[in-house]
Amino acid sequence: xxxxxxxxxxxxxxxxxxxxxxxxxxxxVGLPALVFKKEELADTKxxxxxxxxxxxxxxxxxxxxxxxxxxxxTALAAIFAEEMDADWTKVxxxxxxxxxxxxxxxxxxxxxxxxLTVGSRSVSGHYNNLRQSGAQARYVLLxxxxxxxxxxxxxxxxxxxxxxxxxxxxxxxxxxIVEFVKIPASVPEIPDSDxxxxxxxxxxxxxxxxxxxxFKVDGSAIYSGDIHVPGMVYAAIVRSPVNGTQPELKNxxxxxxxxxxxxxxxxxxxxxxxxxxxxxxxxxxxxMEITWKGDPKAKSHNSQEAYAEYEQLSKSSxxxxxxxxxGDLNRELPKAQKTIKADYKxxxxxxxxxxxxxxxxxxxxxxxxxxxxxxxxxGTRNDVANHLGxxxxxxxxxxxxxGGGFGRRSMTDFVIEAVDISKAINLPVKLQWTREDDLQYGxxxxxxxxxxxxxxxxxxxxxxxxxxxxxxxxxxxxxGADIPFYxxxxxxIEVRNIDHGVRTKHWRAVGHGPNKFAxxxxxxxxxxxxxxxxxxxxxxxxxxxxxxxxxxxxVADMAKWDSPVPKGRARGIAFAERSGSLAAGVCEISVDRxxxxxxxxxxxxxxxxxxxxxxxxxMYQMEGSLVMGLSSVLFESITFKEGxxxxxxxxxxxxxxxxxxxxxxxxxxxxxxxxPTGIGEAGLPFMGAIISNAFAALxxxxxxxxxxxxxxxxxxxx
Amino acid sequence: xxxxxxxxxxPVQVTAEEDANLLWTLRERLKMTGTKYGCGVSLCGSCxxxxxxxxxxxxxxxxxxxxxxxVTTIEGLSExxxxxxxxxxxxxxxxxxxxxxxxxxxQAAALLAENPNPNREExxxxxxxxxxxxxxxxxxxxxxxxxxxxx
Numbered sequence: 001x002x003x004x005x006x007x008x009x010x011x012x013x014x015x016x017x018x019x020x021x022x023x024x025x026x027x028x029v030g031l032p033a034l035v036f037k038k039e040e041l042a043d044t045k046x047x048x049x050x051x052x053x054x055x056x057x058x059x060x061x062x063x064x065x066x067x068x069x070x071x072x073x074t075a076l077a078a079i080f081a082e083e084m085d086a087d088w089t090k091v092x093x094x095x096x097x098x099x100x101x102x103x104x105x106x107x108x109x110x111x112x113x114x115x116l117t118v119g120s121r122s123v124s125g126h127y128n129n130l131r132q133s134g135a136q137a138r139y140v141l142l143x144x145x146x147x148x149x150x151x152x153x154x155x156x157x158x159x160x161x162x163x164x165x166x167x168x169x170x171x172x173x174x175x176x177i178v179e180f181v182k183i184p185a186s187v188p189e190i191p192d193s194d195x196x197x198x199x200x201x202x203x204x205x206x207x208x209x210x211x212x213x214x215f216k217v218d219g220s221a222i223y224s225g226d227i228h229v230p231g232m233v234y235a236a237i238v239r240s241p242v243n244g245t246q247p248e249l250k251n252x253x254x255x256x257x258x259x260x261x262x263x264x265x266x267x268x269x270x271x272x273x274x275x276x277x278x279x280x281x282x283x284x285x286x287x288m289e290i291t292w293k294g295d296p297k298a299k300s301h302n303s304q305e306a307y308a309e310y311e312q313l314s315k316s317s318x319x320x321x322x323x324x325x326x327g328d329l330n331r332e333l334p335k336a337q338k339t340i341k342a343d344y345k346x347x348x349x350x351x352x353x354x355x356x357x358x359x360x361x362x363x364x365x366x367x368x369x370x371x372x373x374x375x376x377x378x379g380t381r382n383d384v385a386n387h388l389g390x391x392x393x394x395x396x397x398x399x400x401x402x403g404g405g406f407g408r409r410s411m412t413d414f415v416i417e418a419v420d421i422s423k424a425i426n427l428p429v430k431l432q433w434t435r436e437d438d439l440q441y442g443x444x445x446x447x448x449x450x451x452x453x454x455x456x457x458x459x460x461x462x463x464x465x466x467x468x469x470x471x472x473x474x475x476x477x478x479x480g481a482d483i484p485f486y487x488x489x490x491x492x493i494e495v496r497n498i499d500h501g502v503r504t505k506h507w508r509a510v511g512h513g514p515n516k517f518a519x520x521x522x523x524x525x526x527x528x529x530x531x532x533x534x535x536x537x538x539x540x541x542x543x544x545x546x547x548x549x550x551x552x553x554x555v556a557d558m559a560k561w562d563s564p565v566p567k568g569r570a571r572g573i574a575f576a577e578r579s580g581s582l583a584a585g586v587c588e589i590s591v592d593r594x595x596x597x598x599x600x601x602x603x604x605x606x607x608x609x610x611x612x613x614x615x616x617x618x619m620y621q622m623e624g625s626l627v628m629g630l631s632s633v634l635f636e637s638i639t640f641k642e643g644x645x646x647x648x649x650x651x652x653x654x655x656x657x658x659x660x661x662x663x664x665x666x667x668x669x670x671x672x673x674x675x676p677t678g679i680g681e682a683g684l685p686f687m688g689a690i691i692s693n694a695f696a697a698l699x700x701x702x703x704x705x706x707x708x709x710x711x712x713x714x715x716x717x718x
Numbered sequence: 719x720x721x722x723x724x725x726x727x728x729p730v731q732v733t734a735e736e737d738a739n740l741l742w743t744l745r746e747r748l749k750m751t752g753t754k755y756g757c758g759v760s761l762c763g764s765c766x767x768x769x770x771x772x773x774x775x776x777x778x779x780x781x782x783x784x785x786x787x788x789v790t791t792i793e794g795l796s797e798x799x800x801x802x803x804x805x806x807x808x809x810x811x812x813x814x815x816x817x818x819x820x821x822x823x824x825q826a827a828a829l830l831a832e833n834p835n836p837n838r839e840e841x842x843x844x845x846x847x848x849x850x851x852x853x854x855x856x857x858x859x860x861x862x863x864x865x866x867x868x869x
Contacts, residue, residue, distance in 0.1 A: 069815030069852045209811060216816030217807040217823060218799045219752015219792035226751035234746075260735065277735065278742040282758075331853055354756050354764060354817040354851045403754070403817030404851050435757040618812065620857070627853025650761040650849065659846050661855040 023266075049102040050080060050133045057161060057175030058084045062205040064103035064126060066117035066375050067212060068402035068409065070680045071617040074211045075123050076130055078203040079613055083134030083196060086174065087161030088203060093211045095399045100378040107131065117375045118410050120505065120678025122577040123613050127676050135190040144181040145172060160202070178591045193348050198673065204613050212401070224400040225358040227371040229428040232360065233262055234278045235421045236285040236412035236432060239270035239441045240641035243502050244296025250289040258284050265424040272421045278432060285434075297501030298643035303447055306500065307345055310449035310470035313496050320496035321466070324482040327490030333464040336455025340529050343451050345705040346688075348444035348638035350647075351507055352655050355403020356438040361418035362428035365701035369421060369428075373402035375410040383412040384419050397459050406628075407506035411443060439653060444638050445507035446473030450518035454526055455490070462526060462541070465491040469515065472497060473504035480512030480578065480685055483519060486541040487547040502640060504591035508628060509681035517633075517688030517706060520574035524693040525702065534693060535561050535573050547608055547674075548575065551582045554606035554670055559586035569601065572693030579678025582608040583627070587662070587690040591698060593717060596710030598691065599660075600630060605667045605683055610674040619667050622683040624667060629687030631656030637707050723784040725750070727795025733783070738783055741765045741776035744791060752792035752820045756849070763848030766821040767791045773828040792820035795827060802868060805826055806861040814852035822848050826862050835866050 012662045052060040061077040077093045080086075096103040098115065105125040106113030135425035138158060145155040145163045149170065157164045161174045215221035240247065255261060265272035271288060275281035292558050318699070333339070360371040361384075368388060374380045377399050385392040402409055418431035433441075448471025455464030465488045469477050507513070523541075527534040535556050542548045552575050556562075565571055566592050575584040588602045603626055612618045635654045639646045647653040692703045702717045721732045725748065732738075732747050744750045745765070756764030758777050765777040769791040795801045799808070803823050806812075813819045822845070829836055829844045836844065841862050850858070 069813075071814070207807070210813075213808055213813055214799060216793070216813035216819050217792075217804045219750075219775065219820050220754055221816050222751070223754075223817065225755065226745070228746075228749055249868050257727055274827065277738070278746050279735065279737055279739050283737070354754075354762065354815065354849065356755065402815060404815045406851075432755070435759070435762075620811065620814065620854075624853035628851065628853060631853075649757075649759055650757055655849060655851060656853075656855075657846050657849065658855045658859070661853075661859075665856060 001432060006504070007464050017495060048101070051084065051137050053174055053178055055086065055175050055178045057090045057173055058092055059084070059090050059174065060092045060094055060162070063093050063102070064096045064115060065122040066373070066377065066399065066402055066405065066409075068117065068373070068375065068405035070621060071210050071212075071614065072117075072122040074208070075617065076126055077211065077543060078208065079123070079130040080134040080137075082201060082203045083131045084137045085158040090161060096401070098377045098381050098558075104378065112290065114376070115378045116410065117405070118407065120581070120680040120682070124580065124610075124676045127611075127613070131195055132190060136187045137455060138685060139187055139190060140183060141174060141181065143184065144177055148180055153280070177338055177668050198611070205611065205615060207616055208614070210617060221401050223355055223361055223403050224372045225355065225430070225432065227360045227398075227400070227430070228334050229360060229362060232428040233274050233276060233425070234281040234432065235265075235272050235274045235418070235429045236281040236434070237267065237270045237272045237417060237437070238285055238288050238290055239333060239410045239437060240292055241440065242292065242296065243298040245292035245299075248293055249289045251287070255284050255288055258287070265421045265706055267417065267420060272417070274421060274425055274429065280449065281432070282304060282434065285662045296643070297499070301500040301502055301640050301643050303348060303638075303640040306447060306472070306498075307449050308572065309498060313470050314449070314451050314497060316467055316496075320494045321478070323493040323495055324484070325399065325476045325492055326488070326679040329464050329466055329490040329492040332490040333453065333455045333466060333475070336464055337458050338456040339453060340456065340526055341451075341453045342522055342525055343449060343704060344514075344521060345449050346514040347636075347706065348447045348640070349507060350439055350442045350444055350653060351404070351406045351408040352439070352653065353402075353404025353406055353408055356435050356510050357408070357414040357433040358431060359415045359418040360428065360430045361415070361422040363388065363419055363423040366390065367396070369396045369398070370415060370419065371398040371400055372415050373400045373405075373409060374412070374415065375402070375405045375407075376412060379410075380412045380415050384463045387416050387419060388423065401689060407510065408443065411505060435650070436648045439648055442638070442645070443503035443505035445510060445513065446471050446476050446504045448477055448514050450514065452518060452522040452624075456526075456530065460530055462488050463490060464488070467493045467519065469494070469511075470496040470498075472500045474499075474500070476504055476506060476510050479510050480515040480576070481519075484577075485545045485577065487544055488541070494510050497517050498638075502643065508625065509578050509684045511702050512576065512681070512685035513629065513688065516552060516576040516685035517572070517692070519647045520576065520686060520689030521692045521702070521704065524572070524574075524689065524696065528696070538573070538575055541574075548577075548582055550670060551575065551585045551606050554668060555586050555604050557582040558606065558668060559588075559604040561586065570694045570698035572690040572695070572697060574686040574689035576682075578682045578685050580610070581677040581679050581682040583622070583682040583686060585683070585686045585690045587694050589694040589698065591695065591713065596712075596714035596717070597632060598695065598708055598713060600662045600691065602664045602666070603690070605664055605665070606670060607667065607679065608670040608672055609679045609682065610672050610676045612669055612672075612679070615669055618669060618679045622667055623665050625681055625683035626687060627656060627661060629684035630660075630662070630691075633688045633691055633706055633708060634660065635707050635709065636711070694702050721785055723782050723786060724788045726790055738781040739777070740767070740779040740781050743781050750791050750793055752867060754820060756818065756821075761827060761849070762818070763821040764818050766824040766848065768824060768828060771828065773825050773832060777841070779855060781864070784828055792824055795823065801827065802865045803830065803861065806865040810857050810861040810864070812854050812857040812861050814854055818848060818850045822850065822858055826858070830866060834861075838863070
């Protein structure tokens with residue numbers, strides 16, 4: 001994300017040619033030396049996949065993940081710079097080119113998977129690779145200096161961009177090495193024992209500022225909508241209001257007659273209008289009269305009625321897909337002394353990232369250029385290539401900052417639209433979705449009904465646990481449904497799916513939001529039923545899981561769980577894991593019984609994320625995910641009527657405003673030397689439960705259907 | 719049509735159709751892209767700029783309303799990120815995705831210009847129209863409060 005360069009439409013390769021310096025090709029063993037060709041870097045010797053070093057000491061590190069606000073462009077560069085021992089004040093960060101063979105990661109953190117920024121996996125997935133690659137860059141520099149000075153490599157030391165030879169009292173800066181460094185054909189894998197001792201870390205686990213922040217306070221950060229390409233025109237699309245219907249434009253000649261309209265482009269799911277200005281494209285879009293043909297499955301979907309369908313399906317003897325199983329639930333549950341049951345519901349929710357989808361595309365005869373903020377850079381490149389029938393090497397994808405992603409920008413639908421329109425009109429085009437487009441043609445976190453049942457044995461312990469998730473969205477439903485940290489001998493957790501024909505997608509922590517709401521509220525209900533303290537019941541259940549227990553104890557301690565609550569308020573507690581990270585929360589709420597409005601005054605949160613590379617940013621991510629979670633829990637609901645989304649903009653799909661933010665959020669990270677885990681979503685999943693639990697403590701009534709709107713609160717209190 | 723106004727201290731002339739809008743003129747005709755499109759109906763505040771010092775939602779503002787006026791965008795708030803609020807935003811590390819932050823800062827700048835020492839309630843009331851999906855509200859509050867104390 002070299003802002004000026006992107007905004008001028010120059011490719012980064014050209015930029016590299018302009019900058020004097022070297023980039024090390026530090027490839028893993030067996031990796032082809034792709035990416036940069038020698039001739040492209042006439043004034044340099046050879047290049048690295050990860051870092052470019054200039055004679056003035058500037059160290060440019062390539063960011064392999066999309067920057068959508070989570071801050072990993074900084075954290076990932078810090079991991080690399082740590083092992084390279086670079087001078088952090090001289091580090092610049094740019095997006096890596098779309099070369100998944102080098103910059104991708106597999107789901108196990110192995111090199112060469114995809115460049116897909118999802119699931120809070122960037123830091124955890126790249127951690128080992130970037131330490132290794134940084135150490136290899138340092139090895140190349142040390143080798144060059146050792147040869148130049150005629151000394152042994154292992155006699156050299158480094159510190160913040162300087163190489164020292166203590167024996168001869170010589171030193172040289174990294175920038176000065178550029179002049180004579182030779183890039184070896186291959187660099188050995190640096191053994192773990194030669195990596196930095198964590199006690200010597202200067203960046204990992206320390207305080208430093210985010211690289212992108214300055215560009216985000218003066219308007220210079222470039223998002224794809226900010227791109228201008230010579231000759232560019234503007235496009236907007238009217239899309240099918242019911243997924244799967246096809247358009248028939250009724251007033252084509254009137255639309256073509258609007259001054260400034262250049263063309264119309266038929267798409268399978270809509271009609272695109274191309275104009276010489278954004279205003280004209282949007283005006284023409286608003287004037288299109290379209291009849292929608294077809295009778296797709298989505299047409300029969302009424303979301304508020306779907307809960308009855310789910311109830312019906314829950315009674316079916318046919319089991320769905322099993323998420324987790326232990327003991328013999330079907331044998332043990334009927335033997336329970338007491339059974340406790342509860343149902344929970346959650347509506348569809350919308351991503352509502354602040355930047356509505358958009359992309360700039362220029363399709364030529366045998367190539368294409370695309371500018372987009374995407375969570376899936378190689379996926380986008382591949383989809384565009386396949387769609388156009390071109391080799392992926394013919395696609396030049398320029399990645400931009402994302403004005404929020406949350407899962408929506410891992411889809412490529414909007415990019416393919418821009419490509420289709422550009423191809424049809426043979427011009428570069430900026431496609432802009434309106435907020436209404438973004439909402440109504442969204443892909444939502446799925447609706448679901450959660451049916452929970454627990455069997456209590458004669459000693460008052462939870463002996464059996466049954467959790468059936470019924471909803472739409474298939475695999476999206478199951479995440480977070482398991483409870484491996486609660487020792488319950490017999491459990492059965494399953495997912496049953498109905499395809500409604502509407503679009504669903506990952507949404508920050510996806511199934512964890514609804515599932516942890518159901519699980520952690522149910523634990524609270526069991527505790528109250530058993531006359532136990534909900535914190536103590538959790539402690540009993542996770543007594544054999546010390547890491548989890550430490551997180552729970554930490555938050556209880558922070559919130560002074562056992563202390564009296566101010567009058568008119570109550571607290572709720574919950575625990576959740578996500579992407580390997582462990583988190584627990586407590587909130588303190590009050591309720592305005594005349595308006596039904598819940599006010600969350602304070603939230604305490606504790607987190608174990610293993611080694612935390614950038615603690616301050618990790619805290620801010622947790623704070624952000626708490627606030628986004630709070631928004632979804634209090635306000636957010638997408639409903640379908642006959643397949644059509646009933647909401648359209650922020651007046652009928654409100655998201656949390658400043659007045660509803662908690663007065664205080666207090667967070668602590670538990671120090672750890674375990675491997676890093678994903679943090680960007682960790683605060684969100686417990687939000688539904690801490691509020692429902694606090695509400696029950698305050699009022700004696702239970703909220704079991706998210707969102708907890710004032711209407712629902714009033715209804716339940718009356 | 720020809721429109722003339724002062725943009726970030728410099729006179730500009732724009733040729734645009736009669737129904738041209740201020741937001742898209744700034745972004746597309748003048749390539750001043752720090753001001754963002756978020757909702758198009760004055761509900762999110764990503765598009766806030768100042769006209770003669772007052773914060774307005776440029777997404778619903780016809781270009782004609784800028785005629786002869788002084789328009790200030792995030793790019794013109796300072797020349798070098800030195801406005802006290804920009805400094806505070808960096809110090810507090812406020813932005814995450816950053817998309818709403820131009821609007822947040824412009825809205826906050828208008829508040830402090832009028833009321834250099836607002837209390838928390840006044841800040842919330844003034845800032846409530848500017849949405850942030852990443853959840854940076856408490857950081858925004860802190861940055862404004864710190865700036866107010868310094869001013």
